Amino acid sequence: MNLEFGRIADSLPYILEGIPITLKIVAAAALLGFSLGIILALFKITRIKLLNWIADVYTSIFRGTPLVLQLMLIYYGSPQIFGIQIEAVTAAFLSFGLNSAAYISEVIRAGILAIDKGQNEAAMALGVPYARSMWDIILPQAMKNILPALVNEFITLTKESAIVTVIGITDIMRRSYIVGGETYKFFEPILFAGLIYYIMVMVLTLLGKAIERRMRRSD
Template sequence: MINGVWTTLEIALVSAIIGFVLGVILSLFKIGNIKILAWLSDFYTSIFRGTPLILQLTLVYFATPQLIGYDISAFLAAIITFGFNSGAYMSEIIRSGINAVDKGQFEAAGALGVPYWSMMKDIILPQAIKKILPAMMNEFITLTKESAIVSTIGVLDLMRRAQVVAAENSLYFPPLIVSFAVYYVLVMILTILGRLFERRMSRSD
């Protein structure tokens, strides 16, 4: 079961990185002046926010191989699904952070002739990320907890290993209560780390 903890954290971490990168791209498309990109980004977000995560996971793992003719491992399917799903939510979080940045920053950068993408990368996004750190940490915690559903496709995460131990011993309470406690401890540790990181970032202002 301890090995399952590392699998759970690996899925959450890799998915969070994918979600962050995708979220930045989608958020810039949403606030940009190219209407087709803004519409596609909104449509993408609506799909992943409007359908159950377990259904998305099932489609990627079972249906996609029939379309592309290539089998996807359960672990890869989990990362793809969680990463793309997180990207939809992160795009809204980052977009709200960008909109929260003082408009004077945009005007000052424009007056100095700073190119749009340089302005976003060097001026606006760093300020936006500081404002949305709590929301970003909450998204990572959510990923860590929701990753338990990957047990439905056979990934040997914490939840799946608890089920295997329970089935092998015909005794469900001990392994399930242990996994319950481990998830709780993980979330508490991540919450504390998030608060410490947030405080450090606020001191650097």
């Protein structure tokens, strides 16, 4: 094997500078996806048919089309649709967040439906409003059950963030491509980028397990 990591040694700090950009996009997208996912999940379990329909159509669109297509539509389509060019980072976290919300909504919906209906009925019998019982009683229990699935979704989001290279954001992957073009050695910088993603995923995995253990002890 003709590997020459020494030729890219001086460029490793440049690749590492892409980590904050990647984390910024992932964090913003995760927050948007989780918040919107809760709303969509509540739409899906309500008795109001219109809200059911809106949530189902939203989910079918974002789960039925490629994420890279959604990213390119938001970024390249914004000047034609809205008359302004959305910044690349904004387009990235919007597309990732909107896409993630579709998947997270299904996870949260399943978690809510797994809770014994008797708890909600007991809350209603005690005069607790539906919204309060859902927020204080049902959702906290559902979150404990779906935590592994949520962590898995955030891990997927972290790995898929590499797609932002198609719109020119200088994240980890983009910087590794640039280094490869400058040194004519592509395998080494891309392998280094893969190691960075692997470490970030492992950190998320360990963090998720730590939170899960803590939530179990609080039962």
